[in-house]
Amino acid sequence: MSTTTSTTANLLKGGEWLIKESSAFDTYTPEDFNEEQKMVKEMCLQFLNSEVLPVIDRIDKMEEGLMPSLMVKAGEQGLLGASIPEELNGLGKDFITSTLVNEGLGGGYSFSVAVAAHTGIGTLPILYFGTEEQKQKYIPKLATGEWKGAYGLTEPNSGSDALGAKSTAVLSEDGKHYILNGQKCWITNGGFADVYTVFAKVDGDKFTGFIVERGFEGFTQGPEEHKMGIKGSSTVQLYFQDCKVPVENLLGEVGKGHIIAFNILNIGRLKLCAAALGGAKMALTTTVEYANTREQFKTAIANFGAIKHKLAEGAIRIWVGESALYRTSKWIDDKEVELQAAGKPFNEALLGAAEEFAIECAILKVDGSEVLDFIVDEGVQIHGGNGFSDEYMISRAYRDSRINRIYEGTNEINRLLTVDMMLKRAMKGKLDLMGPAMKVSKELMSIPDFGSEDEGAFAAELKTIVNMKKAILMTAGAAVQKLMMSLSNEQEILMNIADMAIQVFHAESALLRVMKLAYKGEEAVSIQIDIMRCYLNDAVDKVNKAGKEAINAFADGDEQRMMLLGLKRFTKAAPFNSKDARRRIADKLIAENKYFL
Amino acid sequence: MKILVCISKTPDTTAKIAFSDNNTKFAEAGVQWIINPYDEWYALVRAIELKEADPSTVLHLVNVGGADSEPIIRKALALGGDEAIRVNSDNADSFNIASQIAAIAKDGAYDLIFTGKETIDYNGSSIGGMVAELLDLPYISHAVKFDLEGGKAVVVREIEGGEETDKAALPLVVSCQKGMAEQRIPNMKGIMGARTKPLKVTEPVAAETLTAVASFDLPPAKAGVKLVPADNPEELVRLLHEEARVI
Numbered sequence: 001m002s003t004t005t006s007t008t009a010n011l012l013k014g015g016e017w018l019i020k021e022s023s024a025f026d027t028y029t030p031e032d033f034n035e036e037q038k039m040v041k042e043m044c045l046q047f048l049n050s051e052v053l054p055v056i057d058r059i060d061k062m063e064e065g066l067m068p069s070l071m072v073k074a075g076e077q078g079l080l081g082a083s084i085p086e087e088l089n090g091l092g093k094d095f096i097t098s099t100l101v102n103e104g105l106g107g108g109y110s111f112s113v114a115v116a117a118h119t120g121i122g123t124l125p126i127l128y129f130g131t132e133e134q135k136q137k138y139i140p141k142l143a144t145g146e147w148k149g150a151y152g153l154t155e156p157n158s159g160s161d162a163l164g165a166k167s168t169a170v171l172s173e174d175g176k177h178y179i180l181n182g183q184k185c186w187i188t189n190g191g192f193a194d195v196y197t198v199f200a201k202v203d204g205d206k207f208t209g210f211i212v213e214r215g216f217e218g219f220t221q222g223p224e225e226h227k228m229g230i231k232g233s234s235t236v237q238l239y240f241q242d243c244k245v246p247v248e249n250l251l252g253e254v255g256k257g258h259i260i261a262f263n264i265l266n267i268g269r270l271k272l273c274a275a276a277l278g279g280a281k282m283a284l285t286t287t288v289e290y291a292n293t294r295e296q297f298k299t300a301i302a303n304f305g306a307i308k309h310k311l312a313e314g315a316i317r318i319w320v321g322e323s324a325l326y327r328t329s330k331w332i333d334d335k336e337v338e339l340q341a342a343g344k345p346f347n348e349a350l351l352g353a354a355e356e357f358a359i360e361c362a363i364l365k366v367d368g369s370e371v372l373d374f375i376v377d378e379g380v381q382i383h384g385g386n387g388f389s390d391e392y393m394i395s396r397a398y399r400d401s402r403i404n405r406i407y408e409g410t411n412e413i414n415r416l417l418t419v420d421m422m423l424k425r426a427m428k429g430k431l432d433l434m435g436p437a438m439k440v441s442k443e444l445m446s447i448p449d450f451g452s453e454d455e456g457a458f459a460a461e462l463k464t465i466v467n468m469k470k471a472i473l474m475t476a477g478a479a480v481q482k483l484m485m486s487l488s489n490e491q492e493i494l495m496n497i498a499d500m501a502i503q504v505f506h507a508e509s510a511l512l513r514v515m516k517l518a519y520k521g522e523e524a525v526s527i528q529i530d531i532m533r534c535y536l537n538d539a540v541d542k543v544n545k546a547g548k549e550a551i552n553a554f555a556d557g558d559e560q561r562m563m564l565l566g567l568k569r570f571t572k573a574a575p576f577n578s579k580d581a582r583r584r585i586a587d588k589l590i591a592e593n594k595y596f597l
Numbered sequence: 598m599k600i601l602v603c604i605s606k607t608p609d610t611t612a613k614i615a616f617s618d619n620n621t622k623f624a625e626a627g628v629q630w631i632i633n634p635y636d637e638w639y640a641l642v643r644a645i646e647l648k649e650a651d652p653s654t655v656l657h658l659v660n661v662g663g664a665d666s667e668p669i670i671r672k673a674l675a676l677g678g679d680e681a682i683r684v685n686s687d688n689a690d691s692f693n694i695a696s697q698i699a700a701i702a703k704d705g706a707y708d709l710i711f712t713g714k715e716t717i718d719y720n721g722s723s724i725g726g727m728v729a730e731l732l733d734l735p736y737i738s739h740a741v742k743f744d745l746e747g748g749k750a751v752v753v754r755e756i757e758g759g760e761e762t763d764k765a766a767l768p769l770v771v772s773c774q775k776g777m778a779e780q781r782i783p784n785m786k787g788i789m790g791a792r793t794k795p796l797k798v799t800e801p802v803a804a805e806t807l808t809a810v811a812s813f814d815l816p817p818a819k820a821g822v823k824l825v826p827a828d829n830p831e832e833l834v835r836l837l838h839e840e841a842r843v844i
Contacts, residue, residue, distance in 0.1 A: 035667075035668055035671055035792075036788055036789065036791070036792055038668070039668075039671065039672055039675060039783065039788045039791070040785065040788055042672075043782055043783055043784070043785075043788060046782045047782055050780070050782065076784065077782065077784045077785065078784045078785025078786055078788075079785065081785070082785065091785050091786065091789065093785075093789075591613070592613075593611075594611075
């Protein structure tokens with residue numbers, strides 16, 4: 001369904017960026033959005049500004065009927081059907097465009113959450129796993145917003161451990177219904193949704209998905225939860241007491257619920273990153289505006305270096321995060337096209353594409369949510385006492401941000417998954433980690449490369465990326481060899497390796513984007529170069545620190561000494577005046593009075 | 598019924614205004630462009646409403662501008678309209694622009710020509726009147742309401758302290774302002790459809806250029822607020838009288 005033409009010849013497989021070099025020319029960047037995609041993004045912002053933000057206080061007070069009516073408006077606007085095929089009342093847009101919708105609406109606070117839940121976990125399970133009859137019955141109404149969707153996976157005692165669910169489903173004697181019993185919690189849109197994808201265990205052990213409609217006998221819901229943030233988003237518990245679900249509402253196959261639950265999450269994680277970055281852009285703009293108008297000591301506080309540092313750092317993290325997000329989105333888009341061309345049906349193509357890049361989706365989820373958290377936290381700080389007041393939007397942004405590190409898989413789970421999926425792929429022979437890791441360990445024993453420097457544009461930065469990848473391969477490779485099966489119990493080390501991967505994937509994405517901009521001969525890319533260099537400069541130190549922590553945790557003696565020396569060599573970077581670079585970035589933000597990139 | 602809506606490209610309202618070439622040119626680097634709000638929110642949306650009321654209506658858009666106008670033309674097409682014509686000219690002189698529009702309008706034999714009451718950059722307010730004159734058509738300016746009754750136009754325009762209702766036969770030129778319609782946001786279907794709508798590019802006809810900008814000046818920086826201590830009313834009176842000259 002991609003509207004962009006592309007060659008798939010150079011398409012990297014999931015995780016392969018770690019062992020292969022990417023070409024800047026083949027890397028998709030936000031500068032490659034077409035006119036239509038730019039219009040879609042702008043339309044989303046217009047929708048927020050005219051329909052959502054003026055009533056955001058009323059949304060947060062959960063005014064009866066307001067959120068559902070806004071979702072209907074969003075449906076009329078076409079915002080709920082971007083990723084739904086045209087024959088099911090959707091718009092059949094490519095993956096990048098639908099991701100842009102998530103980003104564009106990301107600054108909508110609770111509204112953004114409601115829409116993301118509806119279009120993601122509320123709609124996609126039926127779209128991808130439903131039978132033709134189920135799709136015809138539910139999807140057209142979900143596409144327009146006439147019906148609202150929700151998703152019930154979490155239970156009071158099974159959150160991250162989703163398969164530990166206690167809810168049960170038993171086929172009735174007449175074979176016409178499944179009888180559901182159990183309880184689901186933290187159900188976004190639960191209070192007003194019409195259709196729910198719910199998971200329960202058939203015969204006590206076969207984890208299975210079901211489509212439950214509001215109004216099914218034996219299905220009730222609890223009161224609205226009182227939450228720290230996203231207060232306008234409906235969150236309730238669902239109760240099933242001998243709830244009769246017609247057999248035709250079985251979703252997918254009995255015992256295959258985990259395939260639905262986990263596959264949907266890959267896409268959800270990437271989309272969460274998009275929404276978080278959309279929110280981050282808005283929060284940074286709010287903060288820049290405030291810093292420009294708030295005066296202390298007879299000058300705008302934006303003129304102080306301490307504030308400039310924070311503003312610039314916000315812009316750096318957003319720009320770099322966005323570089324990684326759309327680089328991955330295009331990979332998924334291309335893979336989807338490739339799978340469809342190979343004869344896979346629509347649903348299998350996108351799910352297969354998302355699964356291929358599940359590592360990157362997990363990385364994006366972690367980083368996107370942490371970028372937003374950083375920006376709203378420093379945003380409150382820059383707002384000073386006013387930031388602590390409900391009168392200011394940044395206060396809401398701060399409260400609403402926090403959940404992003406928790407849902408769609410906690411950031412801890414996603415860090416573990418990042419490394420776990422890499423290692424599993426390596427073991428299955430899908431990703432050749434061992435070969436490159438062995439090469440790095442040989443390099444450790446050889447004479448260090450004092451190599452010639454500065455051959456061509458960005459040669460030094462490219463070398464830094466290659467070296468940081470070596471640091472990951474060395475650390476991860478040695479950890480696997482040394483700890484073998486017990487590595488999964490050493491979560492601290494896995495977190496270290498995940499952090500290294502997150503840094504390097506992002507730093508590389510930013511460098512490739514800058515290189516592509518420079519190749520195109522774009523004018524005035526000096527700010528982007530500053531951004532990339534600041535990020536890279538920090539990434540090297542972060543990779544060094546995480547690597548050191550990991551190595552010290554599992555290695556000792558000569559091996560430890562050699563690896564620490566190697567790590568030092570792989571995380572070496574030329575001195576860089578990041579203070580001046582951040583000032584240049586901040587000065588531009590201040591002059592534009594917004595996040596402008 | 599055939600309607601032509603004139604669409605101009607203007608800087609976003611938050612754009613930083615600066616000049617180059619010895620204060621004779623607007624510095625366009627980094628500026629975000631939008632459809633002139635009076636053209637978009639009032640002229641175009643009202644025309645779309647007329648087409649919605651009578652689907653047989655043909656709605657065309659015209660822009661006089663360079664290729665960099667095309668994103669805003671596409672956005673206008675995403676809102677509505679059947680096709681757009683861009684006259685490939687960078688000329689900023691009102692008479693020249695009006696001559697280009699008049700040439701297009703003449704060829705298309707339109708029943709109605711809508712413009713915004715002015716653009717938000719040059720604020721010329723002259724295109725509508727000039728087009729009407731060049732085509733020898735009636736012209737109603739600053740319209741806040743437009744309806745068709747029995748093939749005739751009923752137009753309400755704002756006048757000092759009240760409103761005036763005019764009636765006119767078609768063809769007619771109308772300049773539109775706030776009140777004509779409500780701003781709309783293009784929807785996804787509109788955006789997707791805009792890509793395939795025709796956007797014709799024509800070269801300008803020969804026409805005179807009557808004016809040229811000699812120079813631009815930014816408004817003087819606003820003076821800071823003067824705080825007068827509460828126990829010194831004499832000073833306040835003196836400042837209001839001698840400096841502000843309001844009493």
